[in-house]
Amino acid sequence: MKIDQLKVTNFRNIRRLEYQPISHLNIIIGKNGEGKTNLLEAIYMMSGNSSFRTNTDQDLINYDALYYIIRAKYNCLEKDYNIILNYNLNVSKEMKLNNKKVALSNDELLKVVLFTPDDLYLVKGSPQKRRYFLDFILKQLDAEYKLILDNYSKLLRKRNLLLKNDQTNSKNFTIVNDLFLENASKLILLRLNFITIYEEIAKEVFKEINNNLNNLKIRYALSFPVNSDKINLDILINSLAKQLQAKSTIEKRRRSTVAGPHLDDLHIYLDNRIARNFASQGQQRNIAITMKLAELYVFKKIMGFYPLFLLDEVLAELDNEKRQLLMDLLINADYQSFLTSVNIDKLNIGDAHLDSIVDGSLV
Amino acid sequence: MRLVRPLENLIDQLVKLPTIGPKTAQRLALFLLKVPEDEAKALAEAILEVRLQVFPCSVCGYLTDLDPCYICQDAKRDKNIICVTEEASDVISIERTGYNGQYFVLNKEFHVMEGHDLDEINLDSLEDKLASGEIKEVILAFNPDVDGEIMARYLASIAEAHQVKVTRLAHGLPVGGDIEFTDELTLRRAIEGRYEFME
Ligand SMILES: [Zn+2]
DSSP, X not given: OEEEEEXXXXXXXXXXXXXXXXXXXEEEEOOTTSSHHHHHHHHHHTTSOOOSSOSOGGXXXXXXXXXXXXXXXXXXXXXXXXXXXXXXXXXXXXXXXXXXXXOTTOTTSOOEEEEOGGGGGTTTSOHHHHHHHHHHHHXXXXXXXXXXXXXXXHHHHHHHHHHHTTOTTSHHHHHHHHHHHHHHHHHHHHHHHHHHHHHHHXXXXXHHHTTTOSOEEEEEEXXXXXOSSSOOHHXXXXXXXHHXXXXXXXXXXXXXXXXXXXXXXXXXXXXXXXXXXXXXXXHHHHHHHHHHHHHHHHHHHHHSSOOEEEEESOGGGSOHHHHHHHHHHHHTOSSOEEEEESOOTTOOOXXXXXXXXXXXXXX | OOOOHHHHHHHHHHTTSTTOOHHHHHHHHHHHHHSOHHHHHHHHHHHHHHHHHOEEOTTTOOEESSSSOHHHHOTXXXXXXXXXXXXXXXXXXXXXXXXXXXXXXXXSOOOGGGTOOGXXXXXXXXXXXXXXXXXXXXXXXXXXXXXXXXXHHHHHHHHHHTTOEEEEOOTTOOTTOOXXXXXHHHHHHHHHTOEESOO
């Protein structure tokens, strides 16, 4: 998947901008506040996701305008696409793909991997960060996952509401609980399938980045025990049901669901020791970079094409050696990437396409 | 800027309608001011009349102006099969596919999230029919979302208590979509492709 052309109007500090990226590495240089991340965000918005910086589209409109429009031309698997995202204060948000109105959840919108400085805390950070990481990839890979995740969240809220209202003996609860268990288990199965493929790729990437020194291992950590030497849908349903049954008094007291995929985690090991506790900060950063690169490769493996790689000011967080290593990877990659930075001093950027942005305009 | 009170009042009423935003409400209100007086009156009267004369059928719940409705009175329709839907608009869609059985319309959206209880739904006339042994098959035509799924399971458990076969409109419905917006061909295929709901 590659973008050939981008036109942005009234988006944050960008009043009007036309951008012609090349098919591999594109670098956007600018001082803080000049709009480099805004340009990256504009690309990101074409994925149909809400912004990674704000939840309200109103914040995204240039200060005295009433709307923003982002247009892009891109191609994927030898098909050309033309996409328009239009947000209007009075009408709300509308996405058009090849001149047809489509939902923001449409399968054919842009696919992206976003790498921000925050991702460098994937290893050290909260389980929630890792679940978000998993869900973000899986939602882009699999429409069914998106649906099941959505249903699961609704069922979890209903289940918690029934716990809160002390309605666990009702017909409602029996039905909601059954559906909850089924969706939870389907979600976990899809995650497990994914992690199996993903770990294999991540191991290889890590060797490359880490000069073959250490061994990376990633495991899916369930929030409930499974007493079986194999995993399938029925086993997951029964195990989760058993756990929730055993914890029913605690659930009633806490008025919330105490096990399920909303509480699962990824365990990341370096040479068989939990990386969160034992790996150095440098090693944790290597793992984080690995996990982001593996996100691109796993996408290619499953979907047959690469998503766009958006890197927002990550260079500043890395030492000189890592910066050049990442830069070399991006220059020689088959995927298209967009990298923002305050400067690229002392870095060899090969034949990357370089733009500077000042006050929302390319100069 | 402030509008005069009657105009503002009309806009406030229009904006309550589904899919009507403030801009459209304003446009409609100004339009209504310009149409000939008898047209405006005809619209107002049509609204009052429909409210007075149309009501849910006491047997099936479909909207009607005579009781029981024409579907329930039609002797040529299959008495052994009943299709349960959420809204009367679903009946309109399903009729277009050539379905020729009975209906039971709940006439309410059901959301467990909003604290509704399944027991609040009045299923008396459906349960009577099931108990009479006349019904051989119940088709559940709910939206393929979580609330639709919950309703389906609830009704399936009731029908199965009467040992009546339960099937669901399953295939060809876009995921997360509204039955109302499905085209006739897809709905037709959905009826053919229904599968046994439980076990
Ligand atoms: Zn009737």
